[in-house]
Amino acid sequence: MAIPLPRELIECIIIDNLYSDRATLLNCALVGKFWALCAQRGIFQHITIELPSPYHEDFNELGSAYIERNELLLQLFDRKPFLASCVRILELRQFADISKKTFYDNGILYTSATRVVGRLANVKKLLFFKCDWTTLTPGLKTVLTDVFKSPSLTTVILSFFTISSFHELASLLSQVSNMKVLEIDFLYCVDGDTPPPIANCPPRSIQLDQLLHLHFIKIRAFTTWFLQDTCPLEVRRLRTLQIHRSTGSDHEGVALMLQYIGENLQELELQGPFRTQRALSQYITHYLNKFDIPSLDSTLVHLGYTPNLRSVTLVEVQQTDTYSPVPWILCLFEPFQNSNQLLRQLTVDLYIDHADILETRRWEEWSAVDTLLAEPAFASIESVTFEMRGPSAKAGSAKEVFSDKLHFLKNSGKLQVRIPVEEEVNTKSIRAITRF
Numbered sequence: 001m002a003i004p005l006p007r008e009l010i011e012c013i014i015i016d017n018l019y020s021d022r023a024t025l026l027n028c029a030l031v032g033k034f035w036a037l038c039a040q041r042g043i044f045q046h047i048t049i050e051l052p053s054p055y056h057e058d059f060n061e062l063g064s065a066y067i068e069r070n071e072l073l074l075q076l077f078d079r080k081p082f083l084a085s086c087v088r089i090l091e092l093r094q095f096a097d098i099s100k101k102t103f104y105d106n107g108i109l110y111t112s113a114t115r116v117v118g119r120l121a122n123v124k125k126l127l128f129f130k131c132d133w134t135t136l137t138p139g140l141k142t143v144l145t146d147v148f149k150s151p152s153l154t155t156v157i158l159s160f161f162t163i164s165s166f167h168e169l170a171s172l173l174s175q176v177s178n179m180k181v182l183e184i185d186f187l188y189c190v191d192g193d194t195p196p197p198i199a200n201c202p203p204r205s206i207q208l209d210q211l212l213h214l215h216f217i218k219i220r221a222f223t224t225w226f227l228q229d230t231c232p233l234e235v236r237r238l239r240t241l242q243i244h245r246s247t248g249s250d251h252e253g254v255a256l257m258l259q260y261i262g263e264n265l266q267e268l269e270l271q272g273p274f275r276t277q278r279a280l281s282q283y284i285t286h287y288l289n290k291f292d293i294p295s296l297d298s299t300l301v302h303l304g305y306t307p308n309l310r311s312v313t314l315v316e317v318q319q320t321d322t323y324s325p326v327p328w329i330l331c332l333f334e335p336f337q338n339s340n341q342l343l344r345q346l347t348v349d350l351y352i353d354h355a356d357i358l359e360t361r362r363w364e365e366w367s368a369v370d371t372l373l374a375e376p377a378f379a380s381i382e383s384v385t386f387e388m389r390g391p392s393a394k395a396g397s398a399k400e401v402f403s404d405k406l407h408f409l410k411n412s413g414k415l416q417v418r419i420p421v422e423e424e425v426n427t428k429s430i431r432a433i434t435r436f
């Protein structure tokens with residue numbers, strides 16, 4: 001006789017592993033009553049409300065379909081109220097100004113979304129993609145603000161998000177009392193000044209300790225806000241920090257961010273200087289005069305403020321015939337030379353802007369990185385991975401270059417080279433892995 005699986009295990013399998021596979025969940029719902037309940041919870045765990053594009057020639061028809069789907073969802077919530085409580089991830093997409101003259105206006109479409117969002121009380125993750133807060137109706141803003149205030153909300157993701165001022169953004173984020181994860185990609189603020197103290201928000205009351213991801217934003221605004229004594233966000237216990245490109249290439253703002261929150265960081269992602277020799281000049285100057293400088297300039301981005309790192313990823317590091325990222329990398333790791341750090345993994349996402357990888361003139365400088373990582377202070381490193389991209393990124397050429405320039409890493413078995421799929425833009429798609 002087959003022994004039935006415990007209900008707790010069934011629930012874990014269905015909800016945690018199959019929530020994105022709707023077809024399988026529908027089949028699970030046919031097994032039995034308990035399976036049906038778990039499957040329904042999985043099906044409704046993540047809902048997306050997406051406005052039709054105002055530039056689509058069939059916008060009116062798409063608008064009708066959008067409203068009909070929302071009405072069907074509301075009818076389900078009326079018949080089975082527990083389904084609304086199953087929604088853990090709410091995603092809003094394309095909520096920007098609808099400028100095209102159509103049968104529908106913002107009020108009708110946004111009211112439909114307002115009715116759905118107003119039924120959700122247990123959202124854990126809130127995502128906005130291509131949304132303009134300034135154009136939302138007052139009713140939709142109200143129910144979304146209630147979601148921000150919900151004790152269940154722990155993750156906020158803003159991507160291509162527009163808001164009138166940094167003060168208004170800070171006010172929204174200050175409502176998320178249990179926020180653990182904050183991801184912001186491409187933030188547009190009309191007024192980017194640092195906000196005054198937020199009313200009714202105790203200082204350091206929000207423990208943002210899991211992940212902070214910032215991409216193409218004004219780093220200085222966030223750094224200045226975090227440094228304020230009245231800021232409700234406590235980020236000094238943060239475990240993972242990802243700083244990709246900042247507007248204006250504000251290296252000093254990034255340095256201040258690392259200095260303030262770096263003590264407990266375990267994982268760090270940083271983007272390299274962006275395609276200009278000017279962006280590297282301060283690091284090159286520093287190394288030309290390093291023996292005359294008693295300590296690192298506080299405006300330089302380095303890891304001296306992050307002694308507990310386990311993993312470092314350098315993203316979009318670029319190299320051409322006219323500049324090399326090596327001075328930046330050396331400066332980044334220089335403070336580790338006289339410390340007892342516990343770094344385990346280093347990953348470099350390296351883009352070679354040259355038709356032939358073997359003819360790039362800047363490879364000689366990489367020997368300095370090999371020499372640095374051979375020092376006893378870096379003995380804890382288990383792997384150094386290069387993810388090679390660019391028109392000349394081929395497995396054979398990459399192996400030849402790194403075998404010649406990185407003798408210590410090659411001979412110690414720590415070196416690994418990954419080549420992205422040529423046809424794929426996504427750097428996470430890997431065609432070949434060459435181990436040494």
